[in-house]
Amino acid sequence: AQSVSQHNHHVILSEAASLELGCNYSYGGTVNLFWYVQYPGQHLQLLLKYFSGDPLVKGIKGFEAEFIKSKFSFNLRKPSVQWSDTAEYFCAVMPWGIKAAGNKLTFGGGTRVLVKP
Amino acid sequence: DVKVTQSSRYLVKRTGEKVFLECVQDMDHENMFWYRQDPGLGLRLIYFSYDVKMKEKGDIPEGYSVSREKKERFSLILESASTNQTSMYLCASSPLTITDRELANYGYTFGSGTRLTVV
Numbered sequence: 001a002q003s004v005s006q007h008n009h010h011v012i013l014s015e016a017a018s019l020e021l022g023c024n025y026s027y028g029g030t031v032n033l034f035w036y037v038q039y040p041g042q043h044l045q046l047l048l049k050y051f052s053g054d055p056l057v058k059g060i061k062g063f064e065a066e067f068i069k070s071k072f073s074f075n076l077r078k079p080s081v082q083w084s085d086t087a088e089y090f091c092a093v094m095p096w097g098i099k100a101a102g103n104k105l106t107f108g109g110g111t112r113v114l115v116k117p
Numbered sequence: 118d119v120k121v122t123q124s125s126r127y128l129v130k131r132t133g134e135k136v137f138l139e140c141v142q143d144m145d146h147e148n149m150f151w152y153r154q155d156p157g158l159g160l161r162l163i164y165f166s167y168d169v170k171m172k173e174k175g176d177i178p179e180g181y182s183v184s185r186e187k188k189e190r191f192s193l194i195l196e197s198a199s200t201n202q203t204s205m206y207l208c209a210s211s212p213l214t215i216t217d218r219e220l221a222n223y224g225y226t227f228g229s230g231t232r233l234t235v236v
Contacts, residue, residue: 009157034224043121044160044207044227090159104150104175105225107160 002027002093004108012114015083021076021111023091030096033074034105035065039087047089050074061085083117120144121228123208129234136195138231140208146226147213149191151175151183154205154230163206166191167213198235206231 007022025031033050048059055067065076074091091108124139142149148167152160152175162175164183172183180202184192191210195202208228 004159006159043229044209044225046224049224092160104162104165105160106162107152109157109159 002031002095002106004091004093004106006089006091006108006111008111009109010112010114012116013081014116016080017115019076019078019081019085019113021089021091021113023074023076023108025072025074025091025093027072027093027095032094032096033065033067034092034094035059035063035074035076036090036092036107037087038090044090047076081113081115083115086113086115088112121208121210121226123206123228123231125231126229127232127234129236130195130198132199132235134195134198134235136198136233136235138193138195138206138208138233140191140193140210140228141189142191142208142210142226143189144210144212144226145188146210147188148211149185150209150211150225151181151191151193152207152209153177154207160207163193195233198233200235202233203235204233206233 003026005024035047036044037047038044047063048057050057050067058064063078067074088110090110092105094105121142130136150165151163154160161177163181166172166185182194207230209225211225
C-alpha cells in the first residue's frame with residue numbers, strides 16, 4: 001500500500017517570503033501526484049497535479065511542484081507568499097493504472113501554513 | 118461545476134447514538150468516498166463506493182458502515198458513536214475514468230465537511 005509523508009506540520013512565514021513544502025511518498029509503482037489546499041472554513045481544492053511528462057508542474061495561484069522520481073518526492077513551492085495563502089496543504093498520491101473500484105487517493109498528514117502580514 | 122453537498126456542517130451527538138452523515142453529488146459520478154480529517158493525520162479513507170450498492174473498505178472502516186442506494190447519495194453510518202469518532206468528515210466524488218489522463222483532468226471534488234462531536 002502507498003503512504004505519504006509531509007515533513008512539516010506547521011510553517012509560519014512573512015509575506016513575500018518563499019515557501020517550500022516537502023512531500024515524500026512510498027509506493028513501488030508509478031503514481032499520479034496531487035497537492036490540495038484547504039483555506040480556513042472552506043472545502044479542499046486542487047492546487048495542481050502531476051500526471052506524466054514535464055516533472056515541473058504549475059498550478060493555480062502561482063504554485064508549482066517538482067516531481068523527482070529518484071527521491072520519491074513532490075515538493076510544493078511558491079516564490080513569494082501572500083497573507084491569503086494561509087491554509088492547510090495536503091499532498092496526495094494515487095497509483096497509476098488503477099481505474100476501477102475507486103481510484104483511491106492517499107493523503108499526507110497536511111501542513112498548516114500561516115502567512116503573517 | 119460539480120457540487121458535493123454534505124447535509125450538516127456541524128453535529129453534536131451522544132456516545133452510543135446511531136449517526137447518519139449524508140452526502141449528495143449532482144454530476145453523475147460513479148465513485149464516492151468518505152474520509153475523516155484529523156490534525157496531523159491528514160485525510161484517511163473510511164469507505165468508498167464505485168457503483169450503486171457497491172462498497173469497499175478503506176483504511177479505517179472499523180466502527181463505520183455505508184449505504185449507497187442511489188448513485189447520487191452516499192451515506193456514512195456510525196452504528197454506535199464513540200468519542201474517538203469526533204472528527205471532521207469529508208465526502209468526495211469522482212468519475213469512473215477509463216484512462217489516467219481523464220482522471221488527472223477530473224480529480225476529486227470534495228464537500229465542505231461535517232464536523233462531528235461525540236460527547
